[in-house]
Amino acid sequence: MNTQQTMTDAAPLTIARIQVPDSLDEPNAEPFRAIARIANALCRHDAGHDYFDQDPEELLPAWKDTTDRHYVGFSAKQDGEIVGVGTLMVPHEDGATNVEYDLMVMPDRWGEGIEEALLAVIEDEARALGRPVVQTYTLHRPDAPGPRLASPTGFGSIPADDRQTRFMLDNGYSFEQTERNSVFDLTGGMDAVAALLESAQSAAGTDYRLVTWTSPTPDEYKDGFAYTISRMSTDVPTGDMVWAEETWDAARVERRDKRLAEGGMSVSVACAVHVPTGAIAAYNELIIGADHTRATQQWGTLVLTEHRGHRLGMLVKCANLLRWRELFPDSPRVSTFNAEENRPMLDINETIGFIPASYAGGWKKTLAGASDSAGRSDWTDS
Numbered sequence: 001m002n003t004q005q006t007m008t009d010a011a012p013l014t015i016a017r018i019q020v021p022d023s024l025d026e027p028n029a030e031p032f033r034a035i036a037r038i039a040n041a042l043c044r045h046d047a048g049h050d051y052f053d054q055d056p057e058e059l060l061p062a063w064k065d066t067t068d069r070h071y072v073g074f075s076a077k078q079d080g081e082i083v084g085v086g087t088l089m090v091p092h093e094d095g096a097t098n099v100e101y102d103l104m105v106m107p108d109r110w111g112e113g114i115e116e117a118l119l120a121v122i123e124d125e126a127r128a129l130g131r132p133v134v135q136t137y138t139l140h141r142p143d144a145p146g147p148r149l150a151s152p153t154g155f156g157s158i159p160a161d162d163r164q165t166r167f168m169l170d171n172g173y174s175f176e177q178t179e180r181n182s183v184f185d186l187t188g189g190m191d192a193v194a195a196l197l198e199s200a201q202s203a204a205g206t207d208y209r210l211v212t213w214t215s216p217t218p219d220e221y222k223d224g225f226a227y228t229i230s231r232m233s234t235d236v237p238t239g240d241m242v243w244a245e246e247t248w249d250a251a252r253v254e255r256r257d258k259r260l261a262e263g264g265m266s267v268s269v270a271c272a273v274h275v276p277t278g279a280i281a282a283y284n285e286l287i288i289g290a291d292h293t294r295a296t297q298q299w300g301t302l303v304l305t306e307h308r309g310h311r312l313g314m315l316v317k318c319a320n321l322l323r324w325r326e327l328f329p330d331s332p333r334v335s336t337f338n339a340e341e342n343r344p345m346l347d348i349n350e351t352i353g354f355i356p357a358s359y360a361g362g363w364k365k366t367l368a369g370a371s372d373s374a375g376r377s378d379w380t381d382s
Contacts, residue, residue, distance in 0.1 A: 156340030
């Protein structure tokens, strides 16, 4: 086992690679369990709500399936307690130069040097993997006082004096984009949503047919759904963040459905099918874990560029919200993210009734010394 020790004012801080357990019941699963525990605590602190809570059972299948991407994790332990974790998501697309990471320290332990120690390990891992572009997101409350840091996209801002803003700037990261986290109240009446759906159906006309399903994806739609998901990496505004274009096929959709099911996740999909060609022109997906009293997450929502202008975004969003209310009546709200410059989608959300709940800042850094080809670091499982 290789570890790194950093001296703080208290006991030594030990950083070690997190082993991915076969089961969460294993004695060595505690570091993996800590990922969800610390993430939940930090998100609640920084965003001011619990809408992003996750269970480790939801995370494990994605860590075990390394076909399309893989995850790397590090734990920071002090006095026998895991007080911070860092995780990297490494895409496997040809030509990918980026990794996305999350740096998570218990809120009451920030400022003790834990975050600096984890960041150093994260960046070293990215260099060893030959990925010079490292990216992450910070969460911020919507009512934070004080000066603002404006997004270079010209849309949105984040609090300039937030702890996480100062940390990213101090460590050489550039602020690239603001994302808005919006929520929709599922406990109220849905008549307005039904009316919007009817209007959107009329605007779409007979060239588009509404199709819905609950995962797994029906065989007849796997290829079309795969292509539409792949367009999420090219058709949504990302500012100057760096994302590799993703390649999807029916097999990748099947792997995704399997991971979600194994994690106890339920998914509803609403699609607009272009009748003349049979292509999926737009889709929306809602997802929830085993605890159906938690917030629902709205994941992908996309209208393909060539099919925009027919109110398909409104069509699939409203159809899925109404369906979801019937499927999971105990979930109190839907939570989603959109780039602040994505005004067309924000217009739809606001018309439906979504309101801002928190904000995220997108950050990027290009590392010096990263190799040109993927490699392996000298960290070993602990």
